[in-house]
Amino acid sequence: MALIQVTDLKKVFGEQVVLSDINFEVKDGDVRVLMGASGSGKSTILHCINRLEDPTSGSIIFRGKEVAGPDVDVRALRKQIGFVFQQFALYSHLTVLDNVSLALRILEGMSKPQANDKALQELSRFDMTAHQHKYPSQLSGGQQQRVAIARALAMDPAVLVLDEPTSALDPIMSRDVADLINTLRKTGITMLCVTHDLALAQNISDTVMFLDKGVIRADDKISVLASNTSDPDIQAFFGNKDGLK
Numbered sequence: 462m463a464l465i466q467v468t469d470l471k472k473v474f475g476e477q478v479v480l481s482d483i484n485f486e487v488k489d490g491d492v493r494v495l496m497g498a499s500g501s502g503k504s505t506i507l508h509c510i511n512r513l514e515d516p517t518s519g520s521i522i523f524r525g526k527e528v529a530g531p532d533v534d535v536r537a538l539r540k541q542i543g544f545v546f547q548q549f550a551l552y553s554h555l556t557v558l559d560n561v562s563l564a565l566r567i568l569e570g571m572s573k574p575q576a577n578d579k580a581l582q583e584l585s586r587f588d589m590t591a592h593q594h595k596y597p598s599q600l601s602g603g604q605q606q607r608v609a610i611a612r613a614l615a616m617d618p619a620v621l622v623l624d625e626p627t628s629a630l631d632p633i634m635s636r637d638v639a640d641l642i643n644t645l646r647k648t649g650i651t652m653l654c655v656t657h658d659l660a661l662a663q664n665i666s667d668t669v670m671f672l673d674k675g676v677i678r679a680d681d682k683i684s685v686l687a688s689n690t691s692d693p694d695i696q697a698f699f700g701n702k703d704g705l706k
């Protein structure tokens with residue numbers, strides 16, 4: 462059984478059909494990449510998966526249960542889905558350590574020492590131990606994203622969902638975070654990653670889902686997409702890019 466099974470997902474905001482007929486699955490251990498122009502509906506798909514938005518119709522089954530079902534415990538669902546946003550979304554009034562340990566205390570019910578221990582383990586994986594007492598504003602964007610990823614992983618989620626994790630970073634920090642995500646991939650963690658970064662996409666996955674105006678237009682190897690000559694939108698997005706394999 463797939464970890465996440467999305468079937469005929471549709472989302473309408475007012476008059477605007479943002480997603481239609483979205484079908485894909487994420488199996489345990491998969492790294493799935495979703496690309497597409499700004500406004501094509503990528504974030505909305507991710508938001509429907511962890512109930513930041515409700516689908517208009519269709520189904521999203523996570524670990525055998527409909528996520529929009531009436532008896533779903535949204536907190537329990539979100540504990541299993543580690544979400545990383547483009548803008549880091551750290552709590553600015555909390556230190557690095559507290560940012561990582563807070564959910565462990567509140568959602569996992571750990572004592573403060575227990576939560577701090579676990580948080581420090583995660584921070585050390587990402588070379589952020591020395592920064593544990595700093596506030597987010599005292600860190601670079603790349604460091605903030607490391608903390609955000611550490612915070613998501615501290616909950617031992619079943620899947621890490623990343624929404625353009627490198628887009629707000631300059632090229633050097635962006636490479637740094639991309640390398641880190643690639644290192645995580647090698648540990649076997651299941652990931653669903655939205656990105657504009659073709660190099661990152663190519664490093665972490667063989668295939669890419671290409672979303673265009675709310676429809677998955679292609680789900681294929683990047684090399685196949687890059688050599689597509691029949692679809693002008695796919696060509697515009699993937700074609701003529703340097704460095705593609």
Ligand SMILES: Nc1ncnc2c1ncn2[C@@H]1O[C@H](COP(=O)(O)OP(=O)(O)O)[C@@H](O)[C@H]1O
Pocket residue numbers: 474479497498499500501502503504505506
């Ligand atoms: N909460 C919302 N209310 C109304 N419209 C929204 C909302 N969220 C997203 N949209 C619209 O849905 C479309 C897709 O947005 P989004 O999923 O954020 O695209 P992407 O992540 O691919 O850039 C956009 O036109 C956006 O304006």
Ligand SMILES: [Mg+2]
Pocket residue numbers: 503504505624
């Ligand atoms: Mg988005």
